[in-house]
Amino acid sequence: MSMNTQGRPTGTGSSSAAATGSSLLPDEPLLFEIGDTEHSGVDLPEAVIDDEFLAGFRRKTPLDLAGLTEPEALRHYVRLSRRNYSIDSGMYPLGSCTMKHNPRLNEKIARLPGFADIHPLQPVSTVQGALALMDELAHWLMTLTNTAAVCLTPKAGAHGEMTGMMAIRAAQVARGQGHRNIVLVPDSAHGTNPATAAFLGYTVKSIPANAAGTVDAAAVKAALGPDVAAIMLTNPNTCGLFEPQIIDIAKAVHEAGAYFYCDGANFNAIMGVVRPGDLGIDAMHINLHKTFSTPHGGGGPGAGPVVLSAALAPFAPVPFVRKGEGPLMLVEHAPEQHLGRITAFNGQMGMYVRALTYMLSHGGDGLAQAAKDAVLNANYVKARLTPAFSAPFAAAGACMHEALFDDQFLEGTGVTTLDFAKAMIDEGFHPMTMYFPLVVHGAMLVEPTESESKQTLDAFCDTMLALAADAKAGNAARFTSAPTRAPRRRLDETRAARQPKLKWEPPADLPQAAE
Amino acid sequence: MRYLPHSPAERADMLAVVGAASADDLFAAVPAAARLRGRLDLPDHAPEFTVEAHMRALAGRNHAAADGPFFIGAGAYRHHVPATVDHLIQRSEWLTAYTPYQPEVSQGTLQMLFEFQTQVAHLTGMEVANASMYDGSTATAEAVLMAKRLTRKDKVVLSGGLHPHYRDVVRTYLDNAPSLVCQPPSPEGQGDILSQIDDDTAAIVIQTPDFFGHLRDVEKAAEAIHIKGGLLIVVVTEVISLGLLEAPGALGADIVVCEGQSIGNALNFGGPYVGLMATRKEFIRQMPGRLCGETVDADGNRGFVLTLSTREQHIRREKATSNICTNSGLCALAFSIHMGLLGEAGLTRLARLNHARAVALAKALRTIPGVTLLNKSFFNEMTIRLPVPAAPIVELLARAEVLAGVPVSRLIPNDPSVANLLVLAATELTTDEDIDLLAASLTEALA
Numbered sequence: 001m002s003m004n005t006q007g008r009p010t011g012t013g014s015s016s017a018a019a020t021g022s023s024l025l026p027d028e029p030l031l032f033e034i035g036d037t038e039h040s041g042v043d044l045p046e047a048v049i050d051d052e053f054l055a056g057f058r059r060k061t062p063l064d065l066a067g068l069t070e071p072e073a074l075r076h077y078v079r080l081s082r083r084n085y086s087i088d089s090g091m092y093p094l095g096s097c098t099m100k101h102n103p104r105l106n107e108k109i110a111r112l113p114g115f116a117d118i119h120p121l122q123p124v125s126t127v128q129g130a131l132a133l134m135d136e137l138a139h140w141l142m143t144l145t146n147t148a149a150v151c152l153t154p155k156a157g158a159h160g161e162m163t164g165m166m167a168i169r170a171a172q173v174a175r176g177q178g179h180r181n182i183v184l185v186p187d188s189a190h191g192t193n194p195a196t197a198a199f200l201g202y203t204v205k206s207i208p209a210n211a212a213g214t215v216d217a218a219a220v221k222a223a224l225g226p227d228v229a230a231i232m233l234t235n236p237n238t239c240g241l242f243e244p245q246i247i248d249i250a251k252a253v254h255e256a257g258a259y260f261y262c263d264g265a266n267f268n269a270i271m272g273v274v275r276p277g278d279l280g281i282d283a284m285h286i287n288l289h290k291t292f293s294t295p296h297g298g299g300g301p302g303a304g305p306v307v308l309s310a311a312l313a314p315f316a317p318v319p320f321v322r323k324g325e326g327p328l329m330l331v332e333h334a335p336e337q338h339l340g341r342i343t344a345f346n347g348q349m350g351m352y353v354r355a356l357t358y359m360l361s362h363g364g365d366g367l368a369q370a371a372k373d374a375v376l377n378a379n380y381v382k383a384r385l386t387p388a389f390s391a392p393f394a395a396a397g398a399c400m401h402e403a404l405f406d407d408q409f410l411e412g413t414g415v416t417t418l419d420f421a422k423a424m425i426d427e428g429f430h431p432m433t434m435y436f437p438l439v440v441h442g443a444m445l446v447e448p449t450e451s452e453s454k455q456t457l458d459a460f461c462d463t464m465l466a467l468a469a470d471a472k473a474g475n476a477a478r479f480t481s482a483p484t485r486a487p488r489r490r491l492d493e494t495r496a497a498r499q500p501k502l503k504w505e506p507p508a509d510l511p512q513a514a515e
Numbered sequence: 516m517r518y519l520p521h522s523p524a525e526r527a528d529m530l531a532v533v534g535a536a537s538a539d540d541l542f543a544a545v546p547a548a549a550r551l552r553g554r555l556d557l558p559d560h561a562p563e564f565t566v567e568a569h570m571r572a573l574a575g576r577n578h579a580a581a582d583g584p585f586f587i588g589a590g591a592y593r594h595h596v597p598a599t600v601d602h603l604i605q606r607s608e609w610l611t612a613y614t615p616y617q618p619e620v621s622q623g624t625l626q627m628l629f630e631f632q633t634q635v636a637h638l639t640g641m642e643v644a645n646a647s648m649y650d651g652s653t654a655t656a657e658a659v660l661m662a663k664r665l666t667r668k669d670k671v672v673l674s675g676g677l678h679p680h681y682r683d684v685v686r687t688y689l690d691n692a693p694s695l696v697c698q699p700p701s702p703e704g705q706g707d708i709l710s711q712i713d714d715d716t717a718a719i720v721i722q723t724p725d726f727f728g729h730l731r732d733v734e735k736a737a738e739a740i741h742i743k744g745g746l747l748i749v750v751v752t753e754v755i756s757l758g759l760l761e762a763p764g765a766l767g768a769d770i771v772v773c774e775g776q777s778i779g780n781a782l783n784f785g786g787p788y789v790g791l792m793a794t795r796k797e798f799i800r801q802m803p804g805r806l807c808g809e810t811v812d813a814d815g816n817r818g819f820v821l822t823l824s825t826r827e828q829h830i831r832r833e834k835a836t837s838n839i840c841t842n843s844g845l846c847a848l849a850f851s852i853h854m855g856l857l858g859e860a861g862l863t864r865l866a867r868l869n870h871a872r873a874v875a876l877a878k879a880l881r882t883i884p885g886v887t888l889l890n891k892s893f894f895n896e897m898t899i900r901l902p903v904p905a906a907p908i909v910e911l912l913a914r915a916e917v918l919a920g921v922p923v924s925r926l927i928p929n930d931p932s933v934a935n936l937l938v939l940a941a942t943e944l945t946t947d948e949d950i951d952l953l954a955a956s957l958t959e960a961l962a
């Protein structure tokens with residue numbers, strides 16, 4: 001047993017978990033098992049209040065919130081943190097996630113009081129620097145994409161997709177084409193694409209990929225018709241390939257009276273090298289938390305600004321910054337056609353600051369170099385791992401920023417893609433994206449990003465090759481039992497879903513009383 | 516370039532392994548017409564100190580909340596965040612981790628989310644909470660959609676006390692559907708939402724404390740909507756109020772959504788923030804957002820995983836229940852740490868302190884000639900009527916470095932009935948000197 005029993009073992013409950021792990025990585029009880037309702041890590045004066053303005057709504061239900069003093073809190077959250085993998089501790093080759101280095105300058109700048117301690121509803125005369133920052137970020141995004149406008153406010157990629165598709169719908173309605181109710185989505189698309197289209201009430205029509213892993217203009221043309229509102233296409237696509245017929249596809253889409261939504265999740269491969277506006281796209285969201293290095297934070301916050309073509313620019317939601325003579329203005333109310341508001345306030349300012357800091361650090365030259373290095377790294381991994389690993393679309397030539405493999409090389413070994421991924425954990429690497437895209441059997445999608453050195457890539461490839469050899473040598477048990485060296489072994493996800501336990505409950509066999 | 520590890524020699528070595536003559540060769544699949552020719556009109560890379568100087572200059576052109584008396588609220592609040600919170604969330608293992616899809620190496624994030632869900636459930640008085648939403652406004656829109664799915668009814672009524680931005684976001688999410696009824700603004704706490712309820716009503720949405728600061732009767736609303744088979748959505752934009760006011764769950768709310776910014780998160784000019792959503796256990800399969808659940812590993816040890824993800828769009832594609840994927844993990848962490856530091860004792864003290872400061876503010880405002888306080892009830896925010904339009908007065912005071920609140924006309928333009936209204940908030944950071952300065956400058960401006 002290496003259960004941490006330091007500190008107060010009492011509290012609103014009592015820990016029940018058995019433990020594994022090393023003495024430097026102890027299990028950590030829940031906050032509710034170590035804290036109680038009396039302890040607090042914040043000193044506050046006691047205020048005298050009466051009920052004059054409370055209209056009889058004073059709280060009677062106990063809060064039952066566990067509190068910790070400052071030293072206890074630090075230990076709890078530091079210990080918990082050490083049970084996480086992170087980019088700073090190792091390579092994070094998750095395909096389509098762009099887990100690149102998060103520069104600390106960005107964090108420092110985002111915490112300047114002039115950015116962090118300003119309110120979204122301050123008089124605009126007191127936040128001219130913030131509006132200038134938004135304007136400058138917009139300039140970078142429009143320049144990198146050669147587009148006419150950008151809506152900064154979406155809170156994440158899926159929110160950006162929703163906003164872009166809403167702009168498309170608004171534009172169709174304005175043209176008297178509101179009846180168009182079909183959105184074309186290739187079957188290699190991110191799950192968020194069909195989800196967004198369906199969310200807005202569109203019928204999703206799937207377009208199959210061709211044998212080379214890309215979309216044929218002919219297949220798109222065949223699917224286009226008077227009821228098609230838009231196509232949602234990811235480029236570079238989720239197989240890690242640049243869509244070679246994309247310009248023809250855009251042309252055909254426009255000729256049919258539809259719009260071209262591009263999923264920009266993979267923009268990292270082409271920033272500074274290809275401008276999506278030159279391809280004919282009408283809307284594209286950009287994940288600032290992927291391409292422009294704002295930290296993933298264990299699942300957000302993200303930011304998903306969406307760039308718009310001249311055709312869609314008049315429909316952008318509020319708010320946006322308007323430049324004129326004199327001070328910058330913040331347009332907060334929708335004139336005419338604008339589609340309204342998609343979030344309170346001004347979007348993810350904290351992410352704008354980090355992204356612009358990243359852009360200024362790289363410059364236009366550095367961004368292009370980063371894209372080229374990201375593509376080089378993916379191709380290097382692909383070259384080193386093939387033919388030990390099966391690369392389904394190798395015939396297509398170089399990949400973009402991510403290398404796709406399938407599970408053919410594991411055939412007959414008794415090892416699945418999942419097993420293989422879990423074995424990587426035991427070797428100190430975070431797994432790649434698995435079982436996505438869906439068009440490939442047992443997919444393994446590796447995106448090293450530009451942040452990895454040749455030395456790290458070599459270590460990664462050596463490990464992957466050794467694991468593949470081991471699988472082929474018949475050592476399946478090593479894979480099916482993995483991981484054994486992580487803070488936890490494989491978790492029972494079926495049980496979690498069948499008997500959902502979504503919050504801490506006091507143990508039934510123990511008294512609930514706080515100490 | 517300090518962020519790119521390869522030397523030119525290493526790039527050449529790697530290209531040789533790949534079998535390409537140059538990096539440009541790797542882009543051979545890109546049609547020639549699609550390739551950028553020439554240079555982008557953007558500056559070249561720059562050292563840290565150059566970038567920092569540029570950004571500091573921009574930041575320097577903003578008036579920070581701490582720079583003077585500050586009374587702005589209206590959905591985002593200036594509170595003190597303990598130094599421990601910001602220190603902890605900058606630890607690499609929190610800051611630079613991905614969404615915990617590989618639970619064996621993400622137990623830190625997962626256990627934190629489980630604790631967060633527990634905190635939110637206790638705070639709101641609900642049975643279950645999710646692992647966070649983007650913010651309060653989008654969470655409100657998602658709650659409305661959830662209620663429509665659950666009831667299979669169409670009509671939704673928004674209270675006139677709902678934050679106008681939240682109202683606008685719901686409108687946008689519902690594409691201005693005619694079945695969405697938005698009551699007119701209710702600055703006096705008036706408005707009869709209950710008479711709008713009929714058999715086709717999926718949900719009513721009330722906010723408490725509302726946009727104008729009034730405390731609303733959740734229990735009465737719950738009774739009225741439940742009789743007709745609809746759901747009550749309660750919105751809380753100042754989450755610290757729950758330390759003093761009754762939990763909406765104890766009063767009959769079916770879905771509670773909050774803006775969680777007040778706990779752990781800076782003002783940030785509007786984002787990133789953290790939306791909270793809590794509901795009844797029977798509704799979890801229609802709840803949007805990620806959920807973390809407890810389970811065991813292969814050795815029988817307690818562990819945590821993301822669960823019920825068959826609701827989510829990255830899995831469910833066109834059958835997903837919401838438009839949310841990446842959400843507010845790090846902001847939820849900040850919330851959870853700050854709430855863990857407060858505990859019940861601290862949150863209660865903090866809420867009482869906020870209310871006490873607001874009472875002091877209200878009493879000072881009432882003494883100013885020409886000013887009428889509209890609230891009979893409030894937590895830490897209130898609305899006053901001025902004898903003249905509020906926006907120019909706020910601008911005037913801003914020039915004297917007193918940020919006096921939010922003119923209602925900023926959010927509800929072109930409505931003469933609200934032009935003279937000003938919404939002001941006080942928090943634990945509001946001092947007697949701040950209130951004196953505000954009262955003096957407001958008196959002078961109105962004289």
